[in-house]
Amino acid sequence: MFVRIKLLQSYLFHHMPLNYRSMHLLRDNAYINGNWISASSKQTFPVCNPVDNTVIACVPDMNIADTQVAIDTAAKAFESFSxxxxxxxxxxxxxxxxLMVKHSEDLACILTKENGKSLTESRAEIKYGNSFLEWFAEEARRIDGEILQSPVPNRELFLLRQPVGVAALITPWNFPHAMITRKAGAALAAGCTCVVKPSEDTPLTALALADLAEQAGFPAGVLNVLTTSVTNSVAVGKELCENPKVRVLSFTGSTAVGKSLYKQCASTMKRLGLELGGNAPYIVFKTADVDLAVNSAMASKFRNTGQTCVSANRFFVEDNIFDEFVEKFVERIKVDIKLGDGSKEGVTHGPLIKKSQLDMVNDLVKDAIQKGAKVHCGGSPLPDLGPLFYAPTLLTEITKDMQIYNKEIFGPVAVINKFCSEEDVLRQANDTPVGLAGYFFSQDISQIFRVARKLEVGMVGVNEGLISCAEAAFGGVKESGLGREGSKYGVEDFLDIKYVCIGNLKR
Structure with missing residues (x-):
């Protein structure tokens, strides 16, 4: 095993720029009960670089039996850690x-290799993800109980807040570092132990985090990382949902998968935290600062090549400024975005994560074009750059019969619609079963308060396209999920409230 890791590190050393060769956190085993282990079946699966589909590493393909071991381990560790x-x-x-701050560049290198985003974006994610550990390190000491006023004189009443138990954390590929720290930071602060199941596309970042957690001194069994392929992923997820020793499940991913997990958790009445899909409206009113709206749109739409759950998905621009906004947006796309291998200097955006993602985006755009959408830039894959690159695209003249009209795109495609009134745009913006994030731009203070209250979303950015931070409560309404992550509310999913009544006291 040691030889295999060294050979892999040697390969990466010779295939990365000189200043990005810090790959000593690369691990190719799962982490259970403080040990680096293979799957009981000895099966592995490859983790590929989406830039060119080359294999970075092969990691264990854990199954239900391995998952049960991890859960039992976490349950045993909970007895003392709680x-x-x-x-x-x-x-x-x-x-x-x-340790994460110290090894930020190492983590960014691994993240870029397996996810494809540029090093600039990876560094930003590492800094963002690290901030959750800093935040919850401080929040741990603010998890307080409460003294209640008794209705009778010989009783004392109080509330205890205690850790729920084993927490299963299922995390996505688009932010493989931050989605773990946001969940695990809160769970560990509360006193829960964790079983982490990262995406099969990006397990290496999760394993690097486990390496640093071990160095930080977390006891064996407190943090465990299972790696699973697509083949075993559904069965492992089902075990995490249905195993009675797991008392809380936190998941970030699609609404469809979230609903399935919700059903599977019902048999054991688990606590649930679900951060699911979005379809974020991005509204630009005629009073807006157009240049600010365009600048923010670049970040909100194209961060991580459009693969974010809070990405601006449906643009609505008031008719008075529509042409100006579109012209400036197209110009910024052409000038600011440089696609390529994210580990190289000057590259701003990488490929999509996998072929199914590229096919989905391409099919949506082709359908729109065939039905009359106007293409201002992009509109097709870029195979000369690599198998998973898609051109940054801007479409207008969208109609309701197009598949792209009201669907979460999850790619570098901006769809811009024209509107005439505030009432009309709010009706369109809210006409979706999900409600994660929404954005709007206006200099009218009365309108700002009206629209912020009327948008049916869990998070609103006003004159701002990047709204996430550790201090804020992250989460949605409607079919975008349950609960909140980050902020002082982030620990709530991992805590039970116990009421204690002491009676017959002598006064």
């Missing part, structure tokens, strides 16, 4: 945070 003091958990999280 009794630690808030100060002890805070110190562990702070140690983990400090």
């Amino acid at each position: 009794k630690t003091t808030a100060k002890e958990r805070s110190d562990l999280l702070r140690n983990w945070y400090n």
Whole structure:
């Protein structure tokens, strides 16, 4: 095993730019009970670089039996970890945070290799993800109980807030670092133990985080990482949902998968945190600063090549400024975006994550074009760059019969619609079963308060396209999920409230 890792590191050393050769956190085993282990079946699956589909590493393909071992391990570790003091958990999280800051460049290199995003974006994600550990290291010491006023004189009433138990964390490929730290930071702060199931597309970042957690001093069994291929993923997810020793499930991903997990958790009445799909409206009113709206649109739409759940998905621009906005947006796309291998200097955006993603985006665009959409730029794959690159695209003249009209695109495609009134655009913006994030631009203070209240979403960006931070409550309404991550509310999914009544006291 040691030889295999060294050979892999040697290969990466000679295939990355000189200043990005810090790959010593690369692991090719799962992490269970403080040990780096293979699958019980000895099966592995490849993790590929989406830039050119070359294999970066092969990791264990864990099955249901392996998952049960991880859950049992976490349940055993919970017996002692749940009794630690808030100060002890805070110190562990702070140690983990400090190590992540120290190894930020190492983590960014691994993230870029397996996800495809540029190093600039990877560094930003690492900094963002690290901030959750810093935040929850501090929040751990603010998990307080409550003294209640008794209705009778010889009783004392109080509330305890105690860790729920084993937490299963299922995380996506688009933010493989931040989605783990946002969930695990909160769970560990509360005193829960964790079984992490990262996406089959990006398990290497999760394993690097486990390596640093081990160095930070977390006891064996407190944090476990299962790696699974597409073949075993559904069965492993089902086991995490139905195993009674798992008391809370936190998932980030599509609404369809979230609904399936919701049903599977019903048999054991688990606590649930679901951060699901979005279809974010991006509204530009006639009073807006158009240049600011365009600048923010670049970040909100094209971050991670459009593969973010809070990405601007449906643009609505008031008719008075429609042509100006479109012209400036197209110019910025052509000038600012440089596609390519994210590990190379100057590259701003990478490929899509996998072929199914590219095919989905391409089919949506082709359908729109065939039905009369106007293409201002892009509109097709870029096979000369690599198998998964898609040109940054801007479409107008969208009609309701087009598949792209009201669908989450999850790719570098901006769809811009024209509107005439505030009432009309709010009706269109809210005409979707999901409600994660929404954005609008206006200089009218009365309109700002009206629209912010009327948008049916969990998060609103006003004159701002990037809204996520550790201090904010992240989550949606309607079919975009349950619960909130980050902020002081992020620990709530991992805590039970216990009411204690002490009676017959002598006064």
